[in-house]
Amino acid sequence: MTITVLCKWCPDTEDLEVGSDGSISFERAKWSISEYDRVALEVATSLATEVGEVVAVVAGTSIIDTSMTRKSVLSRGPDRLVMVVDDRLAEADARQSASALAGAIARIGDVDLVLCGAGSTDLFAQQVGIQVGERLGWPTLNEVASVHLTGSSCRVERRVVDEIDTLEVALPVALAVTADAALPRVPGMREILAAGKKPTVVWSLDDLGPPAAVDRASQVVSTVARSHSTRLQVLFEGSPTEAAAQLVGALRHESLV
Amino acid sequence: MDFSLTDEQQLLLDSFQELLDRECSESYIAELDRTHQPATAFNKALSEAGFSSLGFPEEYGGTPADALTLVLLAEKAAHQGLTNGFGGALLQVRDILMFGSEEQKKTVLALYQAGESPFSLCITEPGAGSDDAGMTTTATRADGKVIINGSKTFITGAQEAKYGLVLTRDLENPHPHRAMSMWLIPMDLPGITIHPLEKFAWNNEEFNEVFFDHVEVDPSTLVGEENNGFLQLMKNFEFERVVIAASVLGQAQAAFEDAARHAATRKQFGQPIGDFQLIQLKLTNMAVKLENIRNLVYKSAWMIDAGQPLKTMASMTKLYATQAGFEIADDALQIFGGIGVTADARISRLWRDMRLNRIGGGTDEMMIHTVGRQIVKDFG
Numbered sequence: 001m002t003i004t005v006l007c008k009w010c011p012d013t014e015d016l017e018v019g020s021d022g023s024i025s026f027e028r029a030k031w032s033i034s035e036y037d038r039v040a041l042e043v044a045t046s047l048a049t050e051v052g053e054v055v056a057v058v059a060g061t062s063i064i065d066t067s068m069t070r071k072s073v074l075s076r077g078p079d080r081l082v083m084v085v086d087d088r089l090a091e092a093d094a095r096q097s098a099s100a101l102a103g104a105i106a107r108i109g110d111v112d113l114v115l116c117g118a119g120s121t122d123l124f125a126q127q128v129g130i131q132v133g134e135r136l137g138w139p140t141l142n143e144v145a146s147v148h149l150t151g152s153s154c155r156v157e158r159r160v161v162d163e164i165d166t167l168e169v170a171l172p173v174a175l176a177v178t179a180d181a182a183l184p185r186v187p188g189m190r191e192i193l194a195a196g197k198k199p200t201v202v203w204s205l206d207d208l209g210p211p212a213a214v215d216r217a218s219q220v221v222s223t224v225a226r227s228h229s230t231r232l233q234v235l236f237e238g239s240p241t242e243a244a245a246q247l248v249g250a251l252r253h254e255s256l257v
Numbered sequence: 258m259d260f261s262l263t264d265e266q267q268l269l270l271d272s273f274q275e276l277l278d279r280e281c282s283e284s285y286i287a288e289l290d291r292t293h294q295p296a297t298a299f300n301k302a303l304s305e306a307g308f309s310s311l312g313f314p315e316e317y318g319g320t321p322a323d324a325l326t327l328v329l330l331a332e333k334a335a336h337q338g339l340t341n342g343f344g345g346a347l348l349q350v351r352d353i354l355m356f357g358s359e360e361q362k363k364t365v366l367a368l369y370q371a372g373e374s375p376f377s378l379c380i381t382e383p384g385a386g387s388d389d390a391g392m393t394t395t396a397t398r399a400d401g402k403v404i405i406n407g408s409k410t411f412i413t414g415a416q417e418a419k420y421g422l423v424l425t426r427d428l429e430n431p432h433p434h435r436a437m438s439m440w441l442i443p444m445d446l447p448g449i450t451i452h453p454l455e456k457f458a459w460n461n462e463e464f465n466e467v468f469f470d471h472v473e474v475d476p477s478t479l480v481g482e483e484n485n486g487f488l489q490l491m492k493n494f495e496f497e498r499v500v501i502a503a504s505v506l507g508q509a510q511a512a513f514e515d516a517a518r519h520a521a522t523r524k525q526f527g528q529p530i531g532d533f534q535l536i537q538l539k540l541t542n543m544a545v546k547l548e549n550i551r552n553l554v555y556k557s558a559w560m561i562d563a564g565q566p567l568k569t570m571a572s573m574t575k576l577y578a579t580q581a582g583f584e585i586a587d588d589a590l591q592i593f594g595g596i597g598v599t600a601d602a603r604i605s606r607l608w609r610d611m612r613l614n615r616i617g618g619g620t621d622e623m624m625i626h627t628v629g630r631q632i633v634k635d636f637g
Contacts, residue, residue, distance in 0.1 A: 032271065068264050075268060186276045188307030189320045192268045233522050235596075 001052035001149070003044045004082075004108060006101055006116035006129060007073055008034040009064045013122055022224035026122075031063070033072055036117025036124075038184035040177050043147060044115050045077030045185075051149055055108055059084035059092075059100040065202060074195035075187035081200040082108060088205055088213060095217040098131030100205060103212025105136060107203065113154065114174040118142070126176070133174030141169065142176040260555075266326050273330055276306050277337045283603060286338045289461040290606050295374070295417055296339060296461055303343070304372030312347055313354065317366050324496065324561035328503040328554060335507025338603055340459050340610040344500040348493055349378055352422065353441065356481030356489045361441050368419055376420035376441060379409045379467055380490070386411075387623045389424075389487060390433035394469060396425035396440060398476070405440065405448075405472040415451050415465040418444055423469070424486050437486035440478045448472035458613040494619070495571040499557045501618045502578035505611065506550045509582040512607045513543045516589035530592070539588045546581040553577055569628040576624035579614040586611040 011029035018024055033041075041056065048054045056078040058064055065085045074081055084100045092100070105111050114136070116129035126142065133140025145164070146157045158165045159178060187195075205213040234250060236243040251257045262270070280302040289296055303309050312327050313319020327344060334342030346369060353365045353376075368375035385391035394407025405425060415421065423440045430436030444451070450468040481489045517540055520531030530536050553574040560567055586608045590597045597604045615621050 068267065071264050071268055072271075075272075186272045186279070186306045187268065188272065189265070189269055189311055189322055189326075190307055192265050192272070193320075195268075196265075234524070 001048075001112045002055060002108065002110055003048055003052065003113045003115060004055045004057050004105055004111050005037065005040050005044045005078060006114065006132065007037040007041065007056050007058045008117075008120045008122075008128075009058055009060055009069050009073075010034050010120055010122040018225040022227065024223055024225050031069075033076070034117055034119075034121040035184075036119055036121065036179055038076060038117070039179055039182050040115040040117045041073075041076045041078060042182035042184045043177050044113075046182065047113075047147060047149055048077075048079075052112075053080070054078040055080050055082055055111075057082045057084070057101055057104050057108075059086075059089060059097060059104065061085070061087045061090050067196070070200050071192060071195040074198045074200070075191045076185060077191075078198075080198055083200060083202045084205065084208065084212075085202050086205040086213075091220070093216050093218060093220075094125055094127035094131055096214055097128050098135055099214045100208065100212050101128065102132045102135035103205070103208030104203065105132070107208055112171045112173075113147075113149075114138070114172070115147075116174075116176050118176055118179050129174060129176035136172070136174065138172050138174050139169050140174040140176075141167070144175045144177045145181050147175060147177070147181075262329075266329060269326065270329055270333055272306070273308065273333050276302060276308070277334065277339075281334075281337055281339055281342070283338055286461075287600075287603075287606070291460075291600070293460045293463065295414065295463070296342065297372075299339070299342070300374075301372035304370055308343070309370045309372060313350070313366065317354070317362060318370060319366075323558075324499070325555065325558040328499060328558040331500050331503040332507040332510075332554070335504040336511050338508075338511055338607065340461060340508070341504060344504070346374065348497045348500060349422065350375060351493050351496070352439070352489060353480065355492060356439070357441065358477070358480075360477075361480060365420070365441070374414050374418045376422045377412055377415040377418035377444065377467075379412050379415070379421045379423040381409060381411045383408065383410050387620055389437070389490075392424065392426040392433070392437065393428065394423070394425045395428060396438055401476070403440070403474050403476055403478070405442070405469045405474060407469050409467045409469075410465075411454070412451075412465045412467045413462050415444065415467050416453065416463055420444060421449075421467065422480065424490065427484060430484065434487045435484055437490075438483045439480040439486035439489055440474060441480050442472070442474045442478050446472050446474065458609040459617070495567045496561065497618055498571040498575035498624075499554060499561070499567075501614060502550065502554045502557070502574045505578040505582035505614050506547070506554050508607050508611050508614075509543075509547055509550060509578075509585040512586045512589040512604055512611070513540075513547055515602075515604050515607075516540065516543070516592040520592055536592060539592060543585045543588050546585055550578045550581055569631045572619070572624040572627040575619060576621055576628065579611075580621060583608075583611045583615060 009031055011026040011031050015029035016024055016026055044054045056073045062085055070081055082104050084104050089100060105114060119126040130140055130142060141158055143159050144156045145159050148155045153168055153170045156167050158167060236246040281299045310319045311322045331344035350365055350369050353361055365375045382392055397404050420441050421444050423442055425438050427436040448470045449472055452466040454464040456464055520536050521529055523530050557570050557574045560570060589604050590608050593602055593604050596602055
């Protein structure tokens with residue numbers, strides 16, 4: 001059995017900088033595997049101890065084609081890595097990413113289960129996993145809290161609002177797991193060193209056939225940060241009574257009481 | 258000169274930060290400080306994630322790691338705000354790895370790798386602090402047994418540890434540094450009494466007085482060669498000083514960042530206090546000192562990895578790091594003002610803990626003595 005895990009190599013949102021005009025810059029951000037995909041990797045690795053191999057798939061521009069990306073992904077458990085590296089994926093939308101990833105899965109062949117995180121750390125559009133399943137023509141479920149393989153099918157628990165649905169789904173299937181489906185491992189030196197020895201293949205979109213390279217479904221016109229009210233961070237000093245009086249005075253000054 | 262980290266080092270640091278964020282939050286550390294408890298849960302998590310095996314040979318289930326990597330991890334744990342969070346026990350275990358019997362190695366490593374405190378280093382005595390030669394704890398042989406008598410003080414972790422690595426002296430030998438022996442003995446033996454000492458820093462590590470009253474042990478508890486204990490002890494002191502300096506670096510970085518954030522947001526006279534040049538002067542001097550500490554620590558680790566003798570480098574590194582580090586903490590406290598001395602402000606704990614670094618692991622004065630004596634010798 002082969003399980004593939006879709007991993008996004010993306011900038012850390014904690015490092016994003018918002019300009020005075022609302023513009024968003026990731027220029028100084030550190031890149032890493034999307035936090036939600038780490039959960040999917042952990043789910044896959046725990047399943048694979050019983051049944052087979054785990055192949056991680058990453059797609060993006062040449063920015064992802066580094067030894068750091070490879071070792072970072074492979075140190076988290078998968079047996080091998082497939083990278084789709086193509087600069088035509090610059091600022092790819094969900095449709096383009098899903099097409100590339102589905103093309104890679106088709107080329108890997110004999111894949112029984114595709115896992116991905118609930119969304120990506122940077123955008124959290126929650127679209128790619130669903131669209132990959134759709135492009136492959138497989139049953140596709142999101143909000144999956146647990147997965148158990150049962151021969152030619154799998155049993156999943158799916159959280160929907162206040163319910164937990166248990167479903168039996170025939171393989172192959174694509175699943176987007178919830179953020180708490182597993183606690184991702186913290187790779188140690190042994191796993192990191194072993195990662196450098198695991199196999200990686202790099203394909204371009206052209207290696208995957210025409211369906212993998214598609215046009216954008218939409219064009220981004222602009223991206224600006226949503227405005228938030230600024231915290232004044234005023235510290236009122238003195239006795240509790242004095243500080244309370246100052247607080248009430250400040251609230252009145254702002255016409256809030 | 259290449260200051261960049263390898264992929265492996267960077268990934269390991271990322272992993273370690275993940276573990277720290279998950280298992281070692283500021284509220285957890287503050288609670289350890291408040292209740293004077295060791296970081297038992299974090300040590301277990303370290304062990305489960307394989308970090309306790311770093312730096313040990315593979316034949317003992319370890320994963321070899323260079324000195325720079327170990328130093329980076331010690332810095333990272335300290336940057337989280339945890340005093341002596343990584344590296345301390347590892348250094349002690351190296352004594353056993355180098356000189357212990359196979360059985361001693363297996364016993365100690367199994368405990369360490371399980372996240373438990375394997376042993377407590379019982380060296381300092383009321384009359385023998387910096388001057389080990391003043392030691393009076395003895396080990397005498399009688400009827401095929403070894404009898405230990407004496408007392409130790411400022412012993413870290415004695416209540417928690419399964420074993421004690423006890424240094425004794427043959428008082429009849431006129432050469433004190435060739436009269437000391439090292440013993441690995443269970444701490445629950447009859448005749449051993451432990452009294453905790455109250456202190457105001459490093460609250461996540463207990464200090465104790467330990468009394469040995471006619472404690473009978475088997476001769477097989479000897480570590481290494483009899484009367485060679487002092488030289489065995491010295492073997493890992495240099496690395497210990499570099500690791501202490503690395504911890505200081507992490508703590509000083511944390512103090513600096515806290516102070517800089519406070520200066521940028523705390524308003525007085527209608528503007529952030531960071532706009533005042535007196536505050537900027539402090540922050541600038543702190544930043545320069547941080548870079549100096551970092552360069553000394555990393556260079557020392559690099560020298561160890563390159564197989565170069567550290568000579569006085571480890572002492573210079575510890576001396577500068579602990580003094581400059583405390584100056585950074587002190588300036589940070591000054592920037593915070595009154596709120597800095599409250600229990601809610603992390604800087605209050607960092608300030609207390611960083612002061613002790615100038616004493617623990619070799620005082621400033623001993624570092625100066627070591628370096629100065631060598632300088633005069635080199636030019637004499």
